[in-house]
Amino acid sequence: MATRTEELDPLALERQVCFALAVTNRAVLAVYRPLLEPLGLTHPQYLVLLALWDNAKSKQDPLTVKQIATLLQMDSATMSPMLKRLQTLELIDRSRSTTDERTTHITLTPQGVALRRRALKIPPAVVHRLGVDLAELEELHAVLTRINAAALAASRDV
Incomplete structure (x- = not known):
């Protein structure tokens, strides 16, 4: 039988928010993977x-x-190979700004616009596969958004 001290161990793996988020991230992305494969997309794409x-x-x-990377x-450096791949798939166009050649504009191609119709099936399929109430997922989204904002603020203070 565990003692009270062991139950409250602040370094216990199962009590770590970072661990729960990391494991959940991998599990949720595994739910998305088979839904995105028929579209020819990775989750970041x-x-x-x-x-x-x-x-x-x-x-x-x-x-x-830069705007996409910020969103x-x-x-930004991570974005370039991904955007090249999306362009190869003919889903986006990349063009240099006429006013600042360092800036690249990203636009959807007609195929990229059309893909949205097929992608509309993904959110309800994810909800179904997770077997969680939509209200619970919306509440989780709100909590994670607050945690993300707090973590970003905290990392700027370091």
């Missing part, structure tokens, strides 16, 4: 397309590589 689809809905100017909280 799917996230890029989500950002571009959102931007297209609001009919704003094309997103830049996805990724390093």
Whole structure:
């Protein structure tokens, strides 16, 4: 039988938020993988397309590589190979800005726009496969968004 001290061990693996998040991240991405494979996408590519689809809905100017990296909280250097692959798949176009050649604009191709219709099946399939109430997932999303904001703020204070 465990003692009270052992039950409250602050270094117990199962009590670590970082561990729970890491394990859950891998498990949830494993749920997405077979849903994205028929679309020919990896999860990071799917996230890029989500950002571009959102931007297209609001009919704003094309997103830049830097803007997409900021939205996805990724390093701009990580984006380049992924964007090249999406361009090879003919889902996006990359073009240099006419006012600043260091800036690359990313736009959806007609195929990229059309892929959104097929992707609409993914969120309900994920909810179904997880077997969790949509309200629970929305609550989890809100909590994770707050945790992410707090973690970003804390990392800036270091």
